[in-house]
Amino acid sequence: MSAGDRRSVAAGHTRPAAQIAAAVRAGELSASTVIEDHLERIAQHEADVHAFNLVMADAARARAGQIDRLVANGTDPGPLAGVPVALKDLLCTRGVPTTCSSRILAGWLPPYDATVVRRLHDAGAVFVGKTNMDEFAMGSSTEHSAFGPTHNPHDLSRVPGGSSGGSAAAVAAGFSTVALGTDTGGSIRQPASLCGVVGAKPTYGLVSRYGLVAFASSLDQVGPFAANVADAALVLDVISGYDEFDSTSLPGAHPSAASLVGREPDGLRVGVIAELAGAEGIAPDVAARLREAADALSASGARVAEISVPSVRYGLSAYYLVAPAEASSNLARYDGVRYGLRVPGDDITEMYMATRAAGFGAEVKRRIMLGTYALSAGYYDAYYGKAQKVRTLIIRDFEEAYRSCDVLLSPTSPTTAFELGSKTSDPITMYLSDVCTISSNLAGHPAISVPFGTGDDGLPVGIQVLAPALGEPVMFQVAAALEAAAPQSAPGGAR
Amino acid sequence: MAQRISKNEVAHVARLARLALSEEELERYTTQLATVLEHAADIASLDIEGVPPTAHPFPLVNVLREDVPRPCLGRDEVLSQAPEVEADRFRIPRILGEAP
Numbered sequence: 001m002s003a004g005d006r007r008s009v010a011a012g013h014t015r016p017a018a019q020i021a022a023a024v025r026a027g028e029l030s031a032s033t034v035i036e037d038h039l040e041r042i043a044q045h046e047a048d049v050h051a052f053n054l055v056m057a058d059a060a061r062a063r064a065g066q067i068d069r070l071v072a073n074g075t076d077p078g079p080l081a082g083v084p085v086a087l088k089d090l091l092c093t094r095g096v097p098t099t100c101s102s103r104i105l106a107g108w109l110p111p112y113d114a115t116v117v118r119r120l121h122d123a124g125a126v127f128v129g130k131t132n133m134d135e136f137a138m139g140s141s142t143e144h145s146a147f148g149p150t151h152n153p154h155d156l157s158r159v160p161g162g163s164s165g166g167s168a169a170a171v172a173a174g175f176s177t178v179a180l181g182t183d184t185g186g187s188i189r190q191p192a193s194l195c196g197v198v199g200a201k202p203t204y205g206l207v208s209r210y211g212l213v214a215f216a217s218s219l220d221q222v223g224p225f226a227a228n229v230a231d232a233a234l235v236l237d238v239i240s241g242y243d244e245f246d247s248t249s250l251p252g253a254h255p256s257a258a259s260l261v262g263r264e265p266d267g268l269r270v271g272v273i274a275e276l277a278g279a280e281g282i283a284p285d286v287a288a289r290l291r292e293a294a295d296a297l298s299a300s301g302a303r304v305a306e307i308s309v310p311s312v313r314y315g316l317s318a319y320y321l322v323a324p325a326e327a328s329s330n331l332a333r334y335d336g337v338r339y340g341l342r343v344p345g346d347d348i349t350e351m352y353m354a355t356r357a358a359g360f361g362a363e364v365k366r367r368i369m370l371g372t373y374a375l376s377a378g379y380y381d382a383y384y385g386k387a388q389k390v391r392t393l394i395i396r397d398f399e400e401a402y403r404s405c406d407v408l409l410s411p412t413s414p415t416t417a418f419e420l421g422s423k424t425s426d427p428i429t430m431y432l433s434d435v436c437t438i439s440s441n442l443a444g445h446p447a448i449s450v451p452f453g454t455g456d457d458g459l460p461v462g463i464q465v466l467a468p469a470l471g472e473p474v475m476f477q478v479a480a481a482l483e484a485a486a487p488q489s490a491p492g493g494a495r
Numbered sequence: 496m497a498q499r500i501s502k503n504e505v506a507h508v509a510r511l512a513r514l515a516l517s518e519e520e521l522e523r524y525t526t527q528l529a530t531v532l533e534h535a536a537d538i539a540s541l542d543i544e545g546v547p548p549t550a551h552p553f554p555l556v557n558v559l560r561e562d563v564p565r566p567c568l569g570r571d572e573v574l575s576q577a578p579e580v581e582a583d584r585f586r587i588p589r590i591l592g593e594a595p
Binding site for chain 1: 500504505508509511512513514515516520524527528530531532534535537538539541543546547548549550551552553555558560568572573575576577578579585587588589590591
């Protein structure tokens with residue numbers, strides 16, 4: 001494929017996960033047929049998109065056959081019966097390579113499944129493959145992968161966003177019905193926006209992180225990608241819930257994310273975040289879609305007003321101290337001793353240094369350096385300590401906003417999908433892609449990106465709905481209302 | 496507060512992080528870290544003395560379970576992923592006489 005290839009290979013209307021599962025459970029559709037359709041699309045377009053680090057064709061066929069036998073024997077496989085799911089390649093899958101798109105984990109076979117993987121399996125899902133990502137989830141374009149970039153299915157010359165770009169692209173291209181990603185600063189929502197699909201970051205602690213390879217432990221959450229809001233809620237309801245293997249898992253019951261989907265947003269109070277509505281760097285076409293989204297909610301009976309959340313303007317700076325600091329600590333485990341790559345050295349320090357130099361890519365090294373610096377003696381208070389205090393300010397400002405609002409609204413990404421290679425040389429420019437999404441992670445709150453029309457370039461625009469902690473029901477309700485009101489684009493995108 | 500970072504400091508940080516960097520990488524990271532830290536100057540200069548820090552979104556503390564033995568991963572399975580193994584243990588290069 002040439003670099004200037006602007007073709008779209010996006011899937012048109014695809015069968016929703018809920019319909020697939022219902023038909024498979026009823027014995028009206030075989031899981032084997034469903035998986036063959038998806039493997040066929042992969043055979044046609046994966047060479048152009050590169051959504052996957054690994055396509056699990058044989059395992060997927062075997063699993064689909066198993067689902068069909070269960071149904072034939074009168075056993076219900078579960079709420080995701082026969083639904084093809086793609087997994088971001090930092091979710092542990094027992095005996096199946098899990099690379100985090102890093103050379104340092106090439107060849108590693110996890111000895112256990114992540115809790116989310118087990119829950120999907122137990123719900124009848126069929127795993128299609130492991131998706132490409134920015135190395136260790138550090139990036140906003142999936143170009144920082146040791147195995148080469150993923151291409152945006154709507155325009156192969158553009159990035160899919162990141163870090164979960166492979167998962168977003170897999171859903172957009174029809175390679176899988178739904179997918180899992182992880183979101184530390186926007187890594188589900190931003191690629192969902194750029195690829196024209198739905199992507200949700202749940203409340204921190206709602207979904208187990210057991211078996212998720214850690215980047216920034218106080219920010220990381222697993223969440224769903226889907227072609228529609230109801231499917232995203234369905235997947236979230238399967239993967240969420242307390243897990244004793246994750247000490248940050250929220251105990252107790254929580255309401256279903258799908259519980260209010262389909263109900264009109266009548267009377268709900270929606271606040272458009274002033275600082276992100278027309279901020280510097282927000283493209284005019286994206287700002288215009290945001291206004292239209294606000295108007296659409298207003299027309300459905302919501303009370304929409306602009307609201308100030310002043311400290312979100314410090315979110316980016318705080319994030320790029322907190323996340324690298326946690327990453328520098330988490331990634332200390334890649335030392336060539338217990339698993340993964342080892343480059344020999346005369347003594348153990350040489351071995352450490354050579355292994356890490358050869359195993360990590362440029363962006364990962366940059367973040368480790370930044371985090372180590374921010375945590376080092378003499379700078380801790382000025383950088384990491386300050387960033388933690390800013391986190392408190394952001395939480396307080398959100399709490400204040402949620403006194404007068406049920407949900408908040410902003411763009412997901414400042415722009416539509418950008419050209420491959422256009423931001424890789426300047427880290428700050430790349431980091432600015434996350435300006436609208438980062439504050440939700442710092443606060444631990446949920447947020448979702450919903451496709452809403454296209455930009456001047458014909459590429460998808462996403463609108464972000466933010467909610468307070470455990471506000472998933474109202475968040476998905478408003479997201480579904482936006483989806484229903486969104487301008488219809490031609491099948492396969494507007495291009 | 497936000498001060499320029501020197502190449503020597505970057506080399507020191509690289510040693511702390513156990514990263515062997517080439518001369519070219521040292522130069523590049525010196526420039527790039529300075530740029531990112533310059534961007535962070537907006538919060539480094541904030542006067543937020545009395546604000547408590549947030550390390551974590553929710554105040555879950557001391558999450559404990561009953562101290563009862565339960566099955567864990569098998570030794571062979573774990574060691575099967577190690578770069579080098581000897582006598583059921585991880586084998587590593589010598590640790591004495593190491594560089595600072």
